[in-house]
Amino acid sequence: MADLSSQAFPVNTPKFWGNEKELVAKCIETGWISSEGPAVKDFEGKLAARCQRRHGIACANGTAALDIAVQALGLGQGDEVILPTFCIISCINQIVRGGSTPVLIDSDDTFNMDVSQIAAKLTPKTKAILCVHTYHFPVDMAPVMALAKERGLKVIEDAAEMIGQTCAGKPCGSFGDISTMSFYPNKHITTGEGGMVLCDDPELAERCRKLRNLCFDPKKRRFVHEELGWNYRMTNLQAALGLGQLEFLDAAVLRKREIGQLYSNLLKGCPGLVLPPDLNKNEKNIYWVYGVELQPSVPADAEEVMRRLADAKVGTRPFFWPMHEQPVFLQMGLFKGLSFPVAERIARKGFYIPSGLALTNEEVTEVARRVRAVMEGLSG
Numbered sequence: 001m002a003d004l005s006s007q008a009f010p011v012n013t014p015k016f017w018g019n020e021k022e023l024v025a026k027c028i029e030t031g032w033i034s035s036e037g038p039a040v041k042d043f044e045g046k047l048a049a050r051c052q053r054r055h056g057i058a059c060a061n062g063t064a065a066l067d068i069a070v071q072a073l074g075l076g077q078g079d080e081v082i083l084p085t086f087c088i089i090s091c092i093n094q095i096v097r098g099g100s101t102p103v104l105i106d107s108d109d110t111f112n113m114d115v116s117q118i119a120a121k122l123t124p125k126t127k128a129i130l131c132v133h134t135y136h137f138p139v140d141m142a143p144v145m146a147l148a149k150e151r152g153l154k155v156i157e158d159a160a161e162m163i164g165q166t167c168a169g170k171p172c173g174s175f176g177d178i179s180t181m182s183f184y185p186n187k188h189i190t191t192g193e194g195g196m197v198l199c200d201d202p203e204l205a206e207r208c209r210k211l212r213n214l215c216f217d218p219k220k221r222r223f224v225h226e227e228l229g230w231n232y233r234m235t236n237l238q239a240a241l242g243l244g245q246l247e248f249l250d251a252a253v254l255r256k257r258e259i260g261q262l263y264s265n266l267l268k269g270c271p272g273l274v275l276p277p278d279l280n281k282n283e284k285n286i287y288w289v290y291g292v293e294l295q296p297s298v299p300a301d302a303e304e305v306m307r308r309l310a311d312a313k314v315g316t317r318p319f320f321w322p323m324h325e326q327p328v329f330l331q332m333g334l335f336k337g338l339s340f341p342v343a344e345r346i347a348r349k350g351f352y353i354p355s356g357l358a359l360t361n362e363e364v365t366e367v368a369r370r371v372r373a374v375m376e377g378l379s380g
């Protein structure tokens with residue numbers, strides 16, 4: 001067995017399953033490297049089918065997918081959009097830029113939006129709810145879908161962290177009017193950079209395609225535009241990589257769960273840590289990352305523990321920083337005086353440890369050993 005005692009462990013190490021090289025090489029051999037190539041449509045069709053969606057619109061990244069989703073649904077001036085405060089800034093970018101008003105919701109102990117708090121935040125101006133599945137479990141979608149139906153609201157599902165996950169048996173990426181994915185290298189399948197919008201309505205899909213491609217209008221003279229879009233196209237090279245990865249999505253999800261369960265076994269009883277549960281009401285933990293929270297008794301914040309882990313050559317990432325505490329929004333006069341206690345707590349007490357698909361069991365064991373040593377050092 002290899003000696004891992006001096007090895008450094010980055011927070012993410014992507015895994016290639018074997019056929020990606022050949023698929024990418026084929027793009028070069030055939031000359032199809034731009035977004036015009038056949039792999040883009042193939043990748044869109046295959047991931048849409050996997051998510052029980054009629055349409056997939058591949059794009060440049062997960063942030064671009066969210067921009068397109070918000071714009072395609074026509075959300076803008078005077079509209080209110082519900083979303084969690086605990087999320088990545090990608091979720092809120094186009095809501096704010098497009099002139100809608102973001103209305104924030106606190107998290108529950110699963111790190112997802114506490115859906116029981118949504119109803120009280122609805123006003124006649126509310127137009128949409130953006131759900132963001134975060135780290136381990138899907139958002140509890142049933143009450144969200146019921147509320148949206150009752151109040152005539154649009155639902156956007158950010159499924160970037162839950163590719164291959166289900167919610168009450170239904171695939172993540174299949175909920176609501178429109179779903180988005182990211183294929184950044186730490187996601188369950190990667191295209192380097194990349195994303196996708198998924199939906200069922202053919203007109204909405206057409207709008208997304210148009211927004212992705214600078215709002216070129218096939219019915220108009222070329223280079224004449226009625227509205228503004230983006231160049232958010234995905235290349236054939238990226239889509240080819242994605243096709244190779246998609247064949248192994250089930251294996252990726254299985255492996256993530258193995259890594260997560262192994263960490264939980266190895267870290268059981270580790271002083272000061274709250275470990276993620278393996279199951280919740282709706283689903284099994286997908287362990288997109290292995291996120292832990294410091295117990296209130298620990299005399300340190302995540303920042304200090306992460307510093308000590310860095311000294312032990314263990315890569316970590318802090319949890320998201322809440323939207324209501326972002327300097328950029330406070331400077332804009334948004335979210336003044338708002339407080340969301342759960343999000344504020346987990347942002348300060350939570351972090352995740354190396355969770356990449358390329359980790360071996362020996363490496364997971366070594367990381368867990370170092371995490372335990374750091375935690376014992378803190379409490380001792």
Ligand SMILES: *Cc1c(COP(=O)(O)O)cnc(C)c1O
Nearest residue numbers: 061062063090160161182183184
């Ligand atoms: C990764 C991620 C994004 C952003 O995707 P990019 O491809 O990095 O732009 C958006 N939402 C969630 C929940 C993510 O995890």
